[in-house]
Amino acid sequence: MTVSATLAANEAIAERRAAGEEVLALGFGEAGIPVHPLLRQRLTQAAGQISYGPVAGIDAAREAAAGYWTRRAIPTGAEQVLLGPGSKPLLFALLHAAGGDVVLPKPAWVSYAAQSQLLGRDPIRVPVPEGEGGVPDADAMDAAVREARRAGRDPRIVIVTLPDNPTGRLASEQSVKALCEAARELDLIIAADEIYRDLVFEPGTFPSPAAWAPERTVTTTSLSKNYALGGWRVGAARFPDSPLGERLRESVRGTASELWSSTPMPMQHAAAYAWSDPQELVERVALARRLHGSVANAVAEAFSEAGCEVLPPQGGFYVWPDFEPLRDSLAAHWGIATSADLARVLLERFGVVVLPGSAFGDDPERLTVRVAVTGIYGENDSERLAALVSRQPVEMPWISEALDGLKEKLQALTAPE
Numbered sequence: 001m002t003v004s005a006t007l008a009a010n011e012a013i014a015e016r017r018a019a020g021e022e023v024l025a026l027g028f029g030e031a032g033i034p035v036h037p038l039l040r041q042r043l044t045q046a047a048g049q050i051s052y053g054p055v056a057g058i059d060a061a062r063e064a065a066a067g068y069w070t071r072r073a074i075p076t077g078a079e080q081v082l083l084g085p086g087s088k089p090l091l092f093a094l095l096h097a098a099g100g101d102v103v104l105p106k107p108a109w110v111s112y113a114a115q116s117q118l119l120g121r122d123p124i125r126v127p128v129p130e131g132e133g134g135v136p137d138a139d140a141m142d143a144a145v146r147e148a149r150r151a152g153r154d155p156r157i158v159i160v161t162l163p164d165n166p167t168g169r170l171a172s173e174q175s176v177k178a179l180c181e182a183a184r185e186l187d188l189i190i191a192a193d194e195i196y197r198d199l200v201f202e203p204g205t206f207p208s209p210a211a212w213a214p215e216r217t218v219t220t221t222s223l224s225k226n227y228a229l230g231g232w233r234v235g236a237a238r239f240p241d242s243p244l245g246e247r248l249r250e251s252v253r254g255t256a257s258e259l260w261s262s263t264p265m266p267m268q269h270a271a272a273y274a275w276s277d278p279q280e281l282v283e284r285v286a287l288a289r290r291l292h293g294s295v296a297n298a299v300a301e302a303f304s305e306a307g308c309e310v311l312p313p314q315g316g317f318y319v320w321p322d323f324e325p326l327r328d329s330l331a332a333h334w335g336i337a338t339s340a341d342l343a344r345v346l347l348e349r350f351g352v353v354v355l356p357g358s359a360f361g362d363d364p365e366r367l368t369v370r371v372a373v374t375g376i377y378g379e380n381d382s383e384r385l386a387a388l389v390s391r392q393p394v395e396m397p398w399i400s401e402a403l404d405g406l407k408e409k410l411q412a413l414t415a416p417e
């Protein structure tokens with residue numbers, strides 16, 4: 001097992017900065033906003049909670065998570081919820097519980113494939129519908145699963161990401177419904193990773209698979225992205241109210257009991273507060289949405305102006321440009337033939353850190369990269385807070401400077417003298 005591509009990128013940034021080199025850090029998917037004072041207060045108040053606590057999580061946190069989903073039109077009882085130290089280990093335990101092979105959209109977040117490989121199985125990757133991201137195309141999935149079964153493989157679970165990391169796109173209701181029907185037909189469990197759910201830029205109905213395939217959908221969330229609390233490590237999974245759901249939940253609880261015992265107690269108290277959606281925090285998430293949306297769109301524009309194909313981001317904080325239209329000139333000037341070459345040249349020649357599309361399972365010769373935009377929100381908490389509350393975040397001097405720097409570097413990459 002190698003270090004996760006996203007975490008490795010973070011380390012590359014630290015090394016270059018330590019060596020005094022300028023870096024435009026667009027590699028790591030950390031949400032980049034200071035902790036809300038009320039969450040800090042809840043955490044501090046609970047610091048004396050030093051026992052392990054129940055494996056599934058404390059009642060208050062499971063009830064709050066159930067309320068969180070119920071208010072989002074997925075009626076949920078506390079008994080359907082399991083907490084974990086982030087959603088990542090919960091997803092791993094779920095893949096373990098499902099057994100068999102894992103179906104992924106292509107591209108997909110790095111860790112799904114790595115987790116599948118930890119369980120001894122290469123994932124089955126299925127392209128996303130044209131112009132979308134985060135869900136496999138339903139017809140293509142049907143064909144791929146049938147083909148895999150004929151070849152003796154045993155696909156049992158499909159993961160979808162709504163909205164998506166790496167593409168920043170939110171799958172359409174039509175594609176999610178089709179996916180749900182196909183999953184039912186093929187008897188696949190659906191893992192709906194909705195960690196960026198509250199960070200969709202435009203208001204509208206949210207296409208949650210739990211609405212159309214309630215009997216087979218496990219939904220995950222966490223505090224890592226909405227509240228930028230990745231380091232606090234607290235997440236939750238919602239299991240279906242069905243015999244399948246009960247079986248999966250019990251298996252995940254068993255894995256939890258042997259791997260992480262319980263979720264850190266102080267974090268659970270903070271999560272119980274956050275998942276009750278108090279007005280102050282709802283407002284905080286609205287500000288985060290505005291910040292991510294305006295910077296992600298500005299970054300997408302910068303890539304588009306440089307000649308890339310790039311769809312407008314719809315949620316989260318990622319942009320997924322495709323340098324295909326520039327292939328000939330990139331090959332002629334820099335010898336670039338793959339996304340890994342592209343990411344390397346961007347880092348070594350221009351100090352721009354992005355991740356190659358191949359890290360997300362895209363074909364290596366496609367010239368896609370994943371750009372995480374939060375790295376330019378500010379150098380410290382006071383800059384990040386100012387960006388968060390600004391009505392025009394892209395006009396904050398350090399953000400507009402970083403955007404100008406990005407444009408210059410892309411110009412030098414794509415149209416060298």
Ligand SMILES: Cc1ncc(COP(=O)(O)O)c(C=O)c1O
Pocket residue numbers: 029085086087088089109161165193195221222223224230233234235
């Ligand atoms: C799509 C997706 N799922 C899950 C995670 C992991 O989240 P957590 O911090 O809850 O383990 C991330 C974090 O990068 C992510 O981007």
